[in-house]
Amino acid sequence: MDNGIWATWYDLAENGRHDYLAWLHDQHLPEIMHRPGVAWAAHYEITGGGARMQAIHDRLRHADDTGLGTGTQFLILVGATSPHVFADPRIDEWQGSLGEPAVGMLALRLGSRTCIFTQEEFVSGPEFHARVVGSTPGPAIQMGSFRTRTVDDEFDLAAWYAQYRLPHMSRMPGCIATRKLVSVAGWAKHSVLYEFLSLEARQEHFQGHESLALDDRVWTNKIITYTVHAPGSPSVGKRLWPPVAKDT
Secondary structure (H helix, E strand, O other): OOOEEEEEEEEEOOOOHHHHHHHHHHHHHHHHHOOOOEEEEEEEEEOOOOHHHHHHHHHOEEOOOOOOOOOOOEEEEEEEOOHHHHEOOEHHHHHHOOOOOHHHHHOOEEEEEEEEEEEEEEEEOOOHHHOOOOOOOOOEEEEEEEEEOOHHHHHHHHHHHHHHHHHHHHHOOOEEEEEEEEEEEOOOOEEEEEEEOOHHHHHHHHHHHHHHHHOOOOHHHHHHHHEEEOOOOOEEEEEEEOOOOOOO
């Protein structure tokens, strides 16, 4: 069971990147996974979703709040039995108390931004058999994190996910699963995590559905007019760790 998710977006300078990735994958993430209540950990490189996805990015309003981390290159996700696994004790305080080499490696992260989410709803897709329940998310993901402008927008957003988006994802080829999340701590109030067999499967089956956001005749277009996204959101990327099997 993995109802809590700790998400961290960040950038990384080229200098020291190789050593950082080796430390993260070989030491730090396995260490996190040994903490009580933690079910899995995963690291993604944000690659972008191509020209049509960029057109959506360009239409979205993105937050420019002072002090909000602007990292967009990498995303670490950690799943736990409850979001309180990351709050008792506080996971950020634990991470900040680590000695070397963690101190030096964590200092290489630029524009870091973090949130703790709890799962509001979960739907399996046609490819759900591709991973074990409660295990690491799929080889490719799209993850949005955002707020709405008004309280009325919150009700419309909830209806859109319940009536439209999630039912579509449950039938979409290439989709492993979709999670609608809400924030326990962090800038974003809402998030959605889509899992796919590959970036190619996402592009083939999901991108056309997502591009409806550019059509002012459909409900999806209304959503992008009242949501305010975190920097870089939605993030589209491929899993670096755990490594993706070559035949996936």
